[in-house]
Amino acid sequence: MRRVVVLGSTGSIGRAALEVIEKLPDHLRAIGLATRNNVELLAEQARRVRPLAVAVAERGREGTLRQLLHGLDVEVYAGEEGLLTLAGLDEADIVVVATVGISGLRPTLEALRKGKDVALANKETLVAAGHLVMAEARRRGCRILPVDSEHSAIFQCLVGEDPGMVKRLILTASGGPFLRTPLEDLARVTPEEALLHPTWNMGRKVTVDSATLMNKGLEVIEAHWLFGIEAERIQVVIHPQSLVHSMVEFLDGSIKAQIAASDMRIPIQYALTFPKRMATGIKELDWRKVTLTFEEPDPARFPCLSYAYEALEAGGTMPTVLNASNEVAVELFLAGRIGFLDIPRCIRYAMDRHVPVADPDLEMVMAVDRWAREQVLSLASLSPTERG
Numbered sequence: 001m002r003r004v005v006v007l008g009s010t011g012s013i014g015r016a017a018l019e020v021i022e023k024l025p026d027h028l029r030a031i032g033l034a035t036r037n038n039v040e041l042l043a044e045q046a047r048r049v050r051p052l053a054v055a056v057a058e059r060g061r062e063g064t065l066r067q068l069l070h071g072l073d074v075e076v077y078a079g080e081e082g083l084l085t086l087a088g089l090d091e092a093d094i095v096v097v098a099t100v101g102i103s104g105l106r107p108t109l110e111a112l113r114k115g116k117d118v119a120l121a122n123k124e125t126l127v128a129a130g131h132l133v134m135a136e137a138r139r140r141g142c143r144i145l146p147v148d149s150e151h152s153a154i155f156q157c158l159v160g161e162d163p164g165m166v167k168r169l170i171l172t173a174s175g176g177p178f179l180r181t182p183l184e185d186l187a188r189v190t191p192e193e194a195l196l197h198p199t200w201n202m203g204r205k206v207t208v209d210s211a212t213l214m215n216k217g218l219e220v221i222e223a224h225w226l227f228g229i230e231a232e233r234i235q236v237v238i239h240p241q242s243l244v245h246s247m248v249e250f251l252d253g254s255i256k257a258q259i260a261a262s263d264m265r266i267p268i269q270y271a272l273t274f275p276k277r278m279a280t281g282i283k284e285l286d287w288r289k290v291t292l293t294f295e296e297p298d299p300a301r302f303p304c305l306s307y308a309y310e311a312l313e314a315g316g317t318m319p320t321v322l323n324a325s326n327e328v329a330v331e332l333f334l335a336g337r338i339g340f341l342d343i344p345r346c347i348r349y350a351m352d353r354h355v356p357v358a359d360p361d362l363e364m365v366m367a368v369d370r371w372a373r374e375q376v377l378s379l380a381s382l383s384p385t386e387r388g
């Protein structure tokens with residue numbers, strides 16, 4: 001029996017993780033759940049799975065949560081401290097980190113410090129501070145099990161292989177909703193259009209990241225940290241069907257791919273039951289109807305992907321700047337404050353003004369994260385003509 005804490009249980013990954021856990025009651029048990037502010041759904045989930053503890057990150061919501069949980073024997077925590085308490089819960093074996101953005105960083109470090117394995121969905125954590133997270137995992141002898149479908153695919157392809165025989169990693173990307181949109185129309189696309197992903201049903205931030213291909217850029221950096229492979233040996237290919245979740249090419253010329261339906265319950269379950277593979281009951285692929293195509297990403301259409309490679313190359317705090325400026329730009333775009341093409345402009349603006357600091361500690365990472373956010377907010381307050 002593996003006891004699981006799910007941070008971000010009310011989100012797309014969190015809900016799928018609970019589904020996986022509830023389908024395997026002899027193997028997995030949810031003992032902690034956390035949300036940002038959706039206390040109604042959190043309470044509903046708690047009544048179903050009976051965790052030992054729950055947390056709500058937004059202060060002021062814990063009163064409502066306590067009322068909703070009246071009569072249930074469960075500890076209630078609040079604020080960032082509350083999330084950290086859940087991440088380090090004594091009874092937990094593994095922590096699913098499925099919150100959005102930099103909010104995943106401290107809880108991931110806390111879980112590792114307390115000797116827990118981490119099932120990591122939150123890629124921003126590794127982008128902002130991969131060196132700190134990987135060092136902590138090594139120090140405590142804990143595993144970081146990838147939940148992201150691409151990294152789960154690579155992880156699965158590497159089982160039983162000699163890491164020294166890996167030639168390169170090939171990350172697949174759907175290309176998002178604007179793969180074929182004429183370039184001159186991109187400036188006018190709306191948040192609603194950006195949120196219509198062709199193959200995956202995900203949270204808002206990661207869906208916009210998929211539309212700009214920043215999601216793939218973040219995943220290149222995530223793969224670098226998870227698998228210890230440098231940027232030149234991580235290739236991105238567009239694969240609009242989202243069935244080949246990623247590939248590993250070996251020095252003997254063989255290429256291994258992991259292929260499955262586009263359903264996050266598969267990688268989530270693999271992370272939670274690893275090294276065991278267990279049945280999911282997910283509908284099998286009909287090979288007679290499957291076509292697999294691959295193409296080069298267009299750098300003019302997707303500048304964010306090149307920015308991510310550039311940030312990884314620059315190292316130090318540059319990926320932190322990439323991540324933070326993207327987070328704010330996506331929020332501004334979703335709020336209708338900037339256009340779609342302003343997202344890469346904001347990231348470029350922050351990166352151009354940053355001199356990376358090598359080997360930053362957590363305090364420095366958080367300071368640089370704040371600095372980058374301020375840069376983007378100051379740029380966004382300029383008029384469109386001033387923005388250039």
Ligand SMILES: NC(=O)c1ccc[n+]([C@@H]2O[C@H](COP(=O)([O-])OP(=O)(O)OC[C@H]3O[C@@H](n4cnc5c(N)ncnc54)[C@H](OP(=O)(O)O)[C@@H]3O)[C@@H](O)[C@H]2O)c1
Nearest residue numbers: 008010011012013036037038057099103121122202203206
């Ligand atoms: N969705 C996917 O298929 C997918 C695939 C691969 C990787 N990922 C990664 O997984 C992570 C989660 O994505 P998602 O699509 O599940 O997002 P989502 O649907 O927006 O859900 C996010 C969850 O995290 C909570 N949350 C957000 N900000 C928080 C904060 N500051 N403190 C505490 N909790 C917070 C949310 O609570 P509320 O409900 O209260 O807002 C919600 O439970 C992201 O890093 C994403 O890139 C997602």
